[in-house]
Amino acid sequence: MDIASIIGLIAGIALMVFGIAFDQQSMSWMWGNLTNFFDIPSILITFGGSFTTLITMEPSLKAYAGKLASFGLILKPLPSNEVETIRTIIDLSNVARKEGLLALEEAANGVEDEFLKKGILLIVDGTDPELVRSILETELNCIEDRHNDVIGFWDKLGAMGPAWGMIGTLIGLINMLKSLNDPESIGPNMAVALVTTFYGSVLANWICIPVVNKLKSRNGGEVMMKEVMVEGLLSIQAGENPRVIEEKLKSFLSPSSRADFNGNEGGEVNG
Template sequence: MDKASIIGLVLCIVMVIFGIITGDKGVAALVDFVDPTSAFITLGGAFASILIMAPSLKGYVNNLKSFSLVLKEIPSNEEDTIRSIIELSNVARKEGLLALEEAANGIDDEFLKKGVLLIVDGTDPELVRSILETELNCIETRHASTVSFWDSLGAMGPAWGMIGTLIGLINMLQGLDDPTTIGPSMAVALITTLYGSVLANWICIPIATKLKANNTKEIMIKEVMVEGLLSIQAGENPRVIEEKLKSFLSPSRRAAMSEQGGEDIG
């Protein structure tokens, strides 16, 4: 589980509750911020609008399920990927490219395994690059669709909150002949705006941003794999391959990896 995401989600709602209960009414004030009608207008309207935009009901449901991806920690990292590529390059250098077929059996990453098998089959390097980059583009397209879902929902939340506020204001103005209803009507009108802002800034925008970061990390790792595999196929020296792949890392991480010592790249 991604502890940072979980802690962040919890702290956000804690901050909101803290702000509510620090008023004169204390914990009792929480009741004033619960309004089913406002929630129905804001949340129902926002999710219904996104349903209209969805290509299919199945796609809509799958995008909702992507919330769980934010709670999962991505275990892979660039350093481990580079080490795996160097191990493969050592095998290819000592035993030939065909020996990589046996090594591929121990690879868990399907993208890397696919690239290794393409090399073993003697596929033209340009075709290998084309196949792998096409898969990368498809991955990015799928990820972009999911991110767009949360971005759109983040935009619809405040918009429907404003619609709810306008409805509340209209009702308030129609009841001006009874001054006692003005305060409660205004409060309900503002709650819809609050709900929309909370939906956008507590859930949607953070999720979209986290998914973008996860996409960037995954694509970068796969780009490392592509460059490494093509270098192996070209017969480059493992040490040269290592230095080439380290260029994907930040200077500090590159230095840390060098201090830890690389694989046998004889």
């Protein structure tokens, strides 16, 4: 589990509850205040309106459900990292240098990443280096497009929340103005007017914006790892020295990751 995402989500709702329920003057908890922020019409207007609008935007219910399920991605840790990817490529370069490119076919059986495995097999088949780069970059672009499509879903949901909150505010205000001669209706209608705006802001800022930025960060990390794979594989195909390949790929790493890599060298690099 991604502890940072879980802590952020739990801490966000906990601080909101604290702000609502804790009375600073009496220094005591006023749990009854929480009921002031629960309004079924406001929930239906804000959340119902936001999510149903996105159903209309998506090509199918299956696509909609899949993108909605992508929320779970922010709760999962990344399966790999740049340092391990570079070490794997250096190990492959040592195999190719000692036993030839054809020996990589057997080494590919132990590679879990399908993108890297595909690149290895292209090299083993003797594919032209420019064609290898073209094939892998095309697949990388398609992966990034799919990621951006999912990110766009949450971005649109973040925009829908405040918009539908404003619609709920207008509904509440219209009903309130229509019933000014009935004092008992003013309170409930004003509650709908204000709580819908609150719900819209919570949906956008507690859920959607964090999800969008988390997915963007993960997309950037995955794209960078695959760019490392492309450069590493083409370097292996060109017959470059493993030490040279290592130095080239380390340029993708941050200073802290380079220090970690240098402190835990993996595989042979001499040839």
